[in-house]
Amino acid sequence: MAQIFPPVTNTLARASIFGGVFILAGLLWVFSTVDRSSYVTQVGVVREQPVPFSHRRHVAQLGLDCRFCHTSVEDSAFAGIPPTKTCMTCHSQIWLQSEMLEPVRASYRTDRSIEWTRVHDLPDYAYFNHSIHVKKGVGCETCHGRVDQMPLMWQEETLHMEWCLNCHRHPEKYLRPRDEVFTFGYEAEDQTTLGALLVEEHDVAAATTLTNCSMCHR
Amino acid sequence: MSDSIRDDVSNGPVATSGLPVLEPGHTYSTITDKISEIALTKRTSRRWLMGFGIGFTLTMVLLYSIAVLLIRGVGVWGLNNPVGWGFAIINFVWWIGIGHAGTLISAVLLLLNQDWRTSINRFAEAMTLFAVSCAGLFPLLHIGRPWLAYWLLPYPNTMAVWPQWRSPLIWDVFAVTTYATISLLFWYVGLIPDLATMRDRAKSSFAKIVYGIFALGWRGAARHWHRYETAYLLLAGIATPLVVSVHTIVGYDFAVSIVPGWHVTVFPPYFVAGAVFAGFAMVLTLAIPIRAFYGLQDFITERHLRNMAKILLATGLLVAYGYMMETFMAWYSGSDLEWSLLMNRLFGPYAVQYWALLFCNVVVPQLLWLRSIRGSTIALWLISLVVGVGMWLERFIIVVTSLHRDFLPSSWGMYTPTFWDWSLYLGTIGLFLMLLFLFIRFLPVINIFEMRVLLEKKEREKEEGEERA
Numbered sequence: 001m002a003q004i005f006p007p008v009t010n011t012l013a014r015a016s017i018f019g020g021v022f023i024l025a026g027l028l029w030v031f032s033t034v035d036r037s038s039y040v041t042q043v044g045v046v047r048e049q050p051v052p053f054s055h056r057r058h059v060a061q062l063g064l065d066c067r068f069c070h071t072s073v074e075d076s077a078f079a080g081i082p083p084t085k086t087c088m089t090c091h092s093q094i095w096l097q098s099e100m101l102e103p104v105r106a107s108y109r110t111d112r113s114i115e116w117t118r119v120h121d122l123p124d125y126a127y128f129n130h131s132i133h134v135k136k137g138v139g140c141e142t143c144h145g146r147v148d149q150m151p152l153m154w155q156e157e158t159l160h161m162e163w164c165l166n167c168h169r170h171p172e173k174y175l176r177p178r179d180e181v182f183t184f185g186y187e188a189e190d191q192t193t194l195g196a197l198l199v200e201e202h203d204v205a206a207a208t209t210l211t212n213c214s215m216c217h218r
Numbered sequence: 219m220s221d222s223i224r225d226d227v228s229n230g231p232v233a234t235s236g237l238p239v240l241e242p243g244h245t246y247s248t249i250t251d252k253i254s255e256i257a258l259t260k261r262t263s264r265r266w267l268m269g270f271g272i273g274f275t276l277t278m279v280l281l282y283s284i285a286v287l288l289i290r291g292v293g294v295w296g297l298n299n300p301v302g303w304g305f306a307i308i309n310f311v312w313w314i315g316i317g318h319a320g321t322l323i324s325a326v327l328l329l330l331n332q333d334w335r336t337s338i339n340r341f342a343e344a345m346t347l348f349a350v351s352c353a354g355l356f357p358l359l360h361i362g363r364p365w366l367a368y369w370l371l372p373y374p375n376t377m378a379v380w381p382q383w384r385s386p387l388i389w390d391v392f393a394v395t396t397y398a399t400i401s402l403l404f405w406y407v408g409l410i411p412d413l414a415t416m417r418d419r420a421k422s423s424f425a426k427i428v429y430g431i432f433a434l435g436w437r438g439a440a441r442h443w444h445r446y447e448t449a450y451l452l453l454a455g456i457a458t459p460l461v462v463s464v465h466t467i468v469g470y471d472f473a474v475s476i477v478p479g480w481h482v483t484v485f486p487p488y489f490v491a492g493a494v495f496a497g498f499a500m501v502l503t504l505a506i507p508i509r510a511f512y513g514l515q516d517f518i519t520e521r522h523l524r525n526m527a528k529i530l531l532a533t534g535l536l537v538a539y540g541y542m543m544e545t546f547m548a549w550y551s552g553s554d555l556e557w558s559l560l561m562n563r564l565f566g567p568y569a570v571q572y573w574a575l576l577f578c579n580v581v582v583p584q585l586l587w588l589r590s591i592r593g594s595t596i597a598l599w600l601i602s603l604v605v606g607v608g609m610w611l612e613r614f615i616i617v618v619t620s621l622h623r624d625f626l627p628s629s630w631g632m633y634t635p636t637f638w639d640w641s642l643y644l645g646t647i648g649l650f651l652m653l654l655f656l657f658i659r660f661l662p663v664i665n666i667f668e669m670r671v672l673l674e675k676k677e678r679e680k681e682e683g684e685e686r687a
Contacts (some may be wrong), residue, residue, distance in 0.1 A: 004430045161378060
C-alpha cells in the first residue's frame with residue numbers, strides 16, 4: 001500500500017505543535033502592541049486644523065495663560081474652545097494681512113465658528129470633568145504634556161482607561177499645589193512627601209472611591 | 219436477583235449477572251467491520267438524512283434567532299426586571315449538566331475499571347462536547363455584546379481592569395472553558411487509534427488523507443500504545459475532578475448570592491447530582507435509538523441500559539434529597555423570606571411547573587425500582603425523556619421563582635419567555651442533533667480497539683473458567 005503522506009509531514013506535524021503555541025503568544029503580543037500604538041491611540045500625531053495654531057508661539061513665546069482661551073476649565077466639565085472674538089482681541093490689530101489667519105477673519109465676518117478638529121476626544125461613556133481635576137491639583141501638563149512646546153497640537157497621552165486609572169489609583173504621584181496647575185515645566189522637589197500632603201490638603205478621595213466604576217461611567 | 223449479586227462478587231465487575239457487556243460470537247474483525255462500516259462503507263441512510271435534516275433546519279433557526287438577537291438586542295427575550303436571568307441561564311445550566319454523564323462515564327468509570335463503559339464512552343464524550351458547545355452559547359449571547367466576550371478573560375488590556383475574582387461568574391468562565399478543553403482533548407486522544415483504523419480502511423483518498431491527518435501518524439507501535447495509555451490515564455485523572463467541580467461552580471453562581479431560594483449550602487452537591495442525573499437520562503435518550511438504528515445491540519447490550527437505569531435511579535434519589543433539603547431549610551432557617559419563597563413555589567403562579575418537576579424527577583424515576591421496567595427499552599427511553607424535561611423544569615423553577623418575587627413586593631413581576639427565547643432553545647437542540655448526526659456518520663461511534671481488548675479479556679476469562687472446571 002502506498003504511503004498517504006510524504007516523510008516531510010513528520011516535520012510539519014512537530015512544527016505545528018510548537019508553531020501553535022508561538023503563533024498564539026505572538027498574536028496576543030501583536031494585539032496588545034497595536035492597541036497601545038500611536039496608530040490606534042493617535043498619540044503624537046498632529047491633527048489637521050483649519051488654522052495652524054501654535055501653542056508654542058502663544059504660550060511659551062507670548063506668555064498667554066491657558067485660561068485666557070480655555071476660560072471654563074476651572075468651573076466646568078469642558079475646558080472651552082475660545083470663540084473667534086478671543087482671537088480677534090489681538091488679531092484685529094496684528095498680522096492683519098496674514099494668509100494663514102484668513103479663516104479666523106472670515107469666521108469673524110460671517111459670524112460662523114471655526115471648526116477645529118478635536119484632539120482629546122474621550123468616549124461618550126466616560127464622564128470627565130476638568131474643574132474637579134484642576135481643583136484637586138492636577139496640572140494641565142500632567143495630561144496634555146508640554147503644550148507650550150507644541151508648534152501644532154497633538155495628544156500626549158493614550159487616554160486609555162489604564163492611563164486614567166494609573167492616576168486614580170495613585171493620585172499622590174501626580175498632584176501639585178493649586179497655584180502650579182497652569183505652570184509648564186513644574187517639578188516638585190520631593191513628590192512623595194508633597195503628594196501625600198496635597199492629597200490631605202485638597203481632600204482627594206481614597207483610591208477605592210476614585211476607582212469606583214460609577215466614578216467615570218455614570 | 220440474589221444469584222446475580224453473588225455472580226457479581228465472584229467474577230468481578232466484568233462477567234456478570236448473565237447479561238454480557240458484549241454479545242458472544244464476535245471476533246476482532248467483526249467488531250471492526252460492524253463499527254467502522256457505519257462511517258465508511260454503508261450508504262447514507264434515509265433515516266440519517268432525516269435526522270440530520272431536522273438538526274440542520276433547527277440550526278438554521280438558531281442562527282436566525284441569534285441574528286435577530288444581535289440586531290435588535292436582548293430586549294427580544296422575555297428578560298426584564300425583576301427576572302434578568304431567564305432562558306439564557308436556564309438553558310446554560312441544563313446543557314452543562316447534560317454533559318456531565320459523558321465525563322463520568324469516560325473518566326470515573328475508566329478509573330474504576332468498569333468494563334461496561336467501553337461501548338458507550340465514545341458517544342457519551344461526544345455528547346458532552348456538543349452539550350458544552352450549546353451551553354457556552356447562552357452566557358455569550360446573554361452578555362449582549364458577544365464580540366466583547368474576551369473581556370471575561372484576564373489579559374493585559376488597555377483598561378487596566380481584571381476580572382472580579384470574588385464573583386462565581388468568573389469562576390464559571392474558567393470552569394466551563396477548562397471543561398470544554400479537557401473534554402475535547404479526552405475525546406480526541408481516545409479517537410486517535412480508531413482514526414488510524416479508519417484511515418487504513420477508508421476507500422477514497424480524500425477520506426484517507428482527512429482521517430490520516432487526525433490520526434497523527436498512528437502506526438500502532440508498542441511505543442505509541444504506551445504513550446497513548448499514559449496520556450489517556452492522565453487525562454482521565456484531570457477530567458475526574460471536573461465531574462464535580464464544574465457543576466459545583468454553576469451551583470455557586472446561585473448559592474453565593476443572597477437571594478432567597480439560592481442562598482443554600484446544599485446547592486453545589488445537589489447541582490452535581492442533578493447534572494449526572496440529567497446526563498445519564500440524555501445518554502439513554504440517545505443510546506437507545508442509535509443502537510436500534512445501527513444494529514449495535516451486540517455492543518450496547520441490555521446490561522448497559524440496566525446499569526445506566528440504576529445510576530439514573532440513584533442520582534434521582536440524590537436529587538430528591540436535594541429538593542427535600544431545600545424545603546427543610548426553608549423552614550429550619552426561620553427566615554420569613556425563605557418560607558414565603560417556598561410557599562410561592564408550592565402554591566404561587568409557577569406552582570404547575572414546580573409540581574410537574576417533582577413528578578418528572580421524583581415520582582417517575584421510582585418506576586426504575588422494578589426490574590421489568592429496567593429491562594424494557596421503550597419504558598427506559600420514555601423515562602429518560604421525562605427526566606430530561608424534569609431537569610429543565612428544575613432550572614426554570616430555580617431561576618425564575620427566586621427572582622420574580624424577592625425582597626420588595628413593589629418590584630415583583632412575572633417572567634414569560636418570548637418566541638425568540640423558545641426558538642433559540644430549540645435551535646441549540648438542533649445544533650446538538652446536527653453535530654451528533656455528523657459524528658455518527660463520520661467517526662466510529664463505539665471505541666473499536668477497546669472493544670477488541672474487551673473481547674480478548676472475555677475470551678481469556680472463558681478459557682480460565684474452562685480450565686478450572
